[in-house]
Amino acid sequence: QVLADAGNQVVMWDIDPDVVGEINSQHSNTRRLPNAKRLPDAIIAEGDRAGAVSGAEIVVVAIAAQHACEALTQFKGLLGHDAIAVSLMKGIERGTDRRMDQVVCQTLDLDPVRFAAVSGPNLSKEVAAREPSATVVASADADTAMKVARACTTDYFKAFVSDDVIGLEMCGSLKNVTALAVGMSRGAGFGENTAAMIQARGLAELTALGEACGAKSKTFAGLAGVGDLVATCGSSLSRNYTFGFNLGQGKSIEEATRVSKGVAEGVPTTDAVVALGRRYRVETPLATAMSHVLDQGLSCRGMIDELFGGQITAE
Numbered sequence: 001q002v003l004a005d006a007g008n009q010v011v012m013w014d015i016d017p018d019v020v021g022e023i024n025s026q027h028s029n030t031r032r033l034p035n036a037k038r039l040p041d042a043i044i045a046e047g048d049r050a051g052a053v054s055g056a057e058i059v060v061v062a063i064a065a066q067h068a069c070e071a072l073t074q075f076k077g078l079l080g081h082d083a084i085a086v087s088l089m090k091g092i093e094r095g096t097d098r099r100m101d102q103v104v105c106q107t108l109d110l111d112p113v114r115f116a117a118v119s120g121p122n123l124s125k126e127v128a129a130r131e132p133s134a135t136v137v138a139s140a141d142a143d144t145a146m147k148v149a150r151a152c153t154t155d156y157f158k159a160f161v162s163d164d165v166i167g168l169e170m171c172g173s174l175k176n177v178t179a180l181a182v183g184m185s186r187g188a189g190f191g192e193n194t195a196a197m198i199q200a201r202g203l204a205e206l207t208a209l210g211e212a213c214g215a216k217s218k219t220f221a222g223l224a225g226v227g228d229l230v231a232t233c234g235s236s237l238s239r240n241y242t243f244g245f246n247l248g249q250g251k252s253i254e255e256a257t258r259v260s261k262g263v264a265e266g267v268p269t270t271d272a273v274v275a276l277g278r279r280y281r282v283e284t285p286l287a288t289a290m291s292h293v294l295d296q297g298l299s300c301r302g303m304i305d306e307l308f309g310g311q312i313t314a315e
């Protein structure tokens with residue numbers, strides 16, 4: 001919708017012919033955006049992968065991160081030779097600990113100069129409602145970043161450019177782990193002090209790990225870092241926050257998964273963050289405590305005690 005509002009012709013690919021049919025015949029996608037009454041006429045849908053990307057200058061990937069490799073494998077060789085791939089995904093691939101830029105470029109055999117990551121405080125339902133929002137477009141190539149930023153800038157959606165792809169990928173992925181913990185604290189009845197404590201420690205953790213992975217510090221103080229952390233940790237529109245809230249209210253992982261609408265990317269990403277911390281020798285107390293919640297059923301109080309117990313140290 002943002003791309004169409006910015007003046008682009010947009011082709012949506014979906015695996016489900018019913019979704020393709022609804023977009024083309026009714027200009028709506030009630031399964032994914034029930035509150036978007038009518039999508040712009042510039043959006044059409046296509047069920048054939050080659051048809052969907054044929055002639056596309058920019059191909060945007062917004063698939064559940066843990067399924068990105070599987071889904072993109074079937075698009076390999078279909079993109080135009082100068083097409084740019086853009087990832088909106090926020091996750092670290094379990095088992096490989098790959099960031100989404102690595103998954104997209106390696107799966108599509110794409111030179112990083114033809115890749116851009118987009119990340120920021122962009123809760124989709126508020127973006128779809130055309131509420132004022134901003135995001136960051138990062139690419140190794142400045143022209144690529146600018147081309148994508150121009151393609152997604154409207155009178156309500158502002159894009160900034162960056163060259164810190166690693167920083168954007170780490171921000172987007174790790175903030176979801178913090179959102180799980182903040183949601184859990186709120187679901188358990190704790191207030192603003194506890195939420196702020198977890199967010200501040202989460203920001204410190206994602207900054208330390210991100211820098212160890214090669215990210216730039218200033219990225220974490222920007223829209224993709226603290227900006228997205230504030231939006232995600234403060235809204236019931238966030239799937240990760242809501243998943244955590246349900247856990248905090250005493251629901252099991254299975255129950256929380258069942259009642260959550262959509263994918264909480266932080267759940268599969270938590271263990272990958274712990275693994276990255278081990279690889280880069282960066283302590284990840286928040287991700288580790290959340291992994292104990294997700295893998296061992298640790299309570300909210302247990303998570304907080306684990307996170308804030310122990311020796312008195314420098315902040």
Ligand SMILES: NC(=O)C1=CN([C@@H]2O[C@H](COP(=O)(O)OP(=O)(O)OC[C@H]3O[C@@H](n4cnc5c(N)ncnc54)[C@H](OP(=O)(O)O)[C@@H]3O)[C@@H](O)[C@H]2O)C=CC1
Binds near residue numbers: 062071090125263
């Ligand atoms: N929602 C939001 O507010 C925001 C989301 N993002 C990121 O965008 C990415 C996509 O999230 P979102 O669009 O919200 O929704 P989901 O992650 O729930 O699903 C995205 C799409 O992935 C599809 N999908 C799931 N598994 C597969 C598969 N194996 N093969 C092909 N397609 C598959 C889903 O299909 P189906 O419809 O059939 O389930 C859905 O259409 C995530 O990484 C998220 O972090 C970024 C910013 C904001």
Ligand SMILES: O=C(CO)COP(=O)(O)O
Binds near residue numbers: 121123
């Ligand atoms: O990334 C998002 C907002 O920027 C969406 O957050 P959730 O994936 O938690 O819904």
